[in-house]
Amino acid sequence: MAKVAKRTAAARAQFTGKTNLTVEDAVKLIKTAASAKFDETLEIAMNLGVDPRHADQMVRGVVQLPNGTGKVVRVAVFARGAKADEATAAGADIVGAEELAATIQSGKIEFDRCIATPDMMPLVGRLGKILGPRNLMPNPKVGTVTMDVKTAIAAAKGGEVQFKVEKAGVIHGGIGKVSFTEEALAQNVRAFVEAVTKARPAGAKGTYVKKVSLSSTMGPGVSLDVASAAAH
Structure with a gap:
């Protein structure tokens, strides 16, 4: 069995039992737990109720993050x-x-x-x-x-992020750096969720946004309360 590093074990312990958090609580938790020696990226993953193998269920688009990505784009x-x-x-x-x-x-x-x-x-x-x-x-x-x-x-x-649903019905993207303020990251999260929500295809049936999760580059993930993620 692979040995879990102390840093990883400590981070996981902070996330134990915490699910369906508000955007603000999730961002605060991730910022607190991030301990890599570089400025980690805040990553978002959205599980959607679509099957992208069907053309009328393909989801793709672009969002201009209000606070940018913190990344130099070539x-x-x-x-x-x-x-x-x-x-x-x-x-x-x-x-x-x-x-x-x-x-x-x-x-x-x-x-x-x-x-x-x-x-x-x-x-x-x-x-x-x-x-x-x-x-x-x-x-x-x-x-x-x-x-x-x-x-x-x-x-x-200037902070534009493209997104495209993968075969499993998941969209993910980098939406800022952990060094950003909690408010700036929360704004970016909601902007991304709003853009994906607006990109709902005509063929999508039932629940469109099934799950939203956040994580840092090297850290564990935590699920968000979908209503909180969609709130303005």
């Missing part, structure tokens, strides 16, 4: 000419066309968000098998296929 933009210049001026980390596609095909992916102008999609589409599994494929539904590259770059770097 942005790559597929564009040519004036739009490439606009992307560079707007702070994109990587800008290119065929040469950028070749770099990605070689396995070198040094960005966290990929944006493309519509005219570049025939080229970007060839990278679907590489970018798709990493949730990096530009998509007009979440604003990453656009002529307004300046706004898209600003959103990506």
